[in-house]
Amino acid sequence: MSAGRSTEDALVRRIRELAARTTGAGVRVGIGDDCAVLETHPGTRLLATTDLLIEDVHFRRRWAEPADLGWKALAVNLSDIAAMGGRPRWALVALAGADGTTAEEIDAFYAGALELASAHDTVIVGGDTSSSPYGWMINVTLLGEATAPLLRSTARPGDTLAVTGTLGRSAAGLAVLERETPSGVEPAALAAVTAAHLRPYPRVREGMWLAAAGGVTAMMDLSDGVGIDLPRLADESHAGALIDVERLPLDDATRAVAAALGADPLAWATGGGEDYELLLACEPTALARLQRGLAEAYRIHLTPIGEVTASGGVHWRSQGREVTVARGFEHFAARPAASGAGA
């Protein structure tokens, strides 16, 4: 992107044209003025979240297309709104591209963002553009609404802990993208795990359903891996947790890729991050009802993995013995020359 302001005006016009394809209630003024002017629903709380995506920290252009980046920048923020059971409404998208970024790449970026935004009735109402001295940098702020947002801090001892979907798929996908395509793995499995990394599908509808269902006491999304996110939920709730490692849900594609690469799928599940599944605490008696409801409405599994304890930190148990687990997703080293994998 060149730095000139007439170029920037042309870019703003282009973005406005693209963003106008998403329309939604509550937008009095969208892109083109100093601020977006928005109309919230009376009686709801406003939710706000923001996330950075930086080239060679969070992604590499070698394997992430501009449309993937647009999608993912929206997805990670939608997931934060989902984590509270909120309804996403408005996005502000800031993009800095290095010199040489083409109009086609910018269009593709917005096409990816708008595809996921539209699927969630979310309107892009503002943003910023800049040149960049290094590579692509993206910041998305997402605004949503909720009548009774679910927090991290309200889990209670005795609550059941459960996760939606399966874990470790995104880390499996990253391993394939970043390191090598393993031989002997079905193409469909490779496609499933790389798609999970490049285009995660946030649990927005599931989050809203769970918030309305009753019986859920706390919720968050799994962005850094359950090994590091779950202790956050426990800490915020001034509680502990006991997790049965065998119960962490892994899917066949993740297991197949792990076997082919000689990797530990459990380490991906606990430490890989970026699965964007929901982690929740619920009343034990509510579990079966929530499982049934999610399966019927969205064909999504809700898997119990342990329970909230009164205190004493988070403990991981395998075959009756306490174990340690891989914790936390380390992003790439800051130097672009470094080649460490994310998992």
Place this chain on the structure above:
Amino acid sequence: MSAGRSTEDALVRRIRELAARTTGAGVRVGIGDDCAVLETHPGTRLLATTDLLIEDVHFRRRWAEPADLGWKALAVNLSDIAAMGGRPRWALVALAGADGTTAEEIDAFYAGALELASAHDTVIVGGDTSSSPYGWMINVTLLGEATAPLLRSTARPGDTLAVTGTLGRSAAGLAVLERETPSGVEPAALAAVTAAHLRPYPRVREGMWLAAAGGVTAMMDLSDGVGIDLPRLADESHAGALIDVERLPLDDATRAVAAALGADPLAWATGGGEDYELLLACEPTALARLQRGLAEAYRIHLTPIGEVTASGGVHWRSQGREVTVARGFEHFAARPAASGAGA
């Protein structure tokens, strides 16, 4: 900033501790959960704006301290809220620092941001942190409220155009910071222009006063220079404008620095950008009242510079003849090695 998540958790705790020093109404949940949970005022419109600040595009670490960057990142967004006559309420601050960024630098950054935020009853309610492969990258999203926001698009032919304060100070400051300290200029003048560039003071109170005063038909802030911002206001209003270049307000410090550097202060006023003054259109009969009110309440000059015309683009007049003016602020070239000045 190192990339590890435990480091990031420590950083989030630190930021939360710092941000907790600003408190404000309407924050149900601040930093520490997936989203901020906020309470808007019934009957108001929500305003949202976002801005990127990128090292070697928008600033250089050689002359901008972390505290300046925190201040300015808030200031440019506060100015967007001011442009609509809105009341700023909540900020989300995303910061990526290169390896080697120290805790002291991060503290200083937040101290600068919080100083200006507190002065405007604005609470930092969320954000994101990341390592960066290059340098500092900052994104701030600011949320505000207004009952009747002033837009760019509502100026009418015959309206008077006017600006608050003086123009070109920030460009004069940038010239001093980026190029050289001119000899023969009073230290107070140098300090005034460099402060205008490093720590612009957004016209938030003035904006709210103007929105409430009546008679103002359109407003925007001057971030890129009147030479490029005014045509934006005219375009959005489907109108034209006729400006008397001699009436553009320049202050003595700007003139003195320009004389010492052999620069044209008028080019700084029209093309320098980053003054963060307000440009407004008003009913001609309202001008004197608005001037008096701003002078009494805030000791700020409101200077008429021309008028809105029915169409035909924006024309600049000097001594009765049409002239062209320097338009638009060119940020630094993308390559850090390049040495072009911003003005």
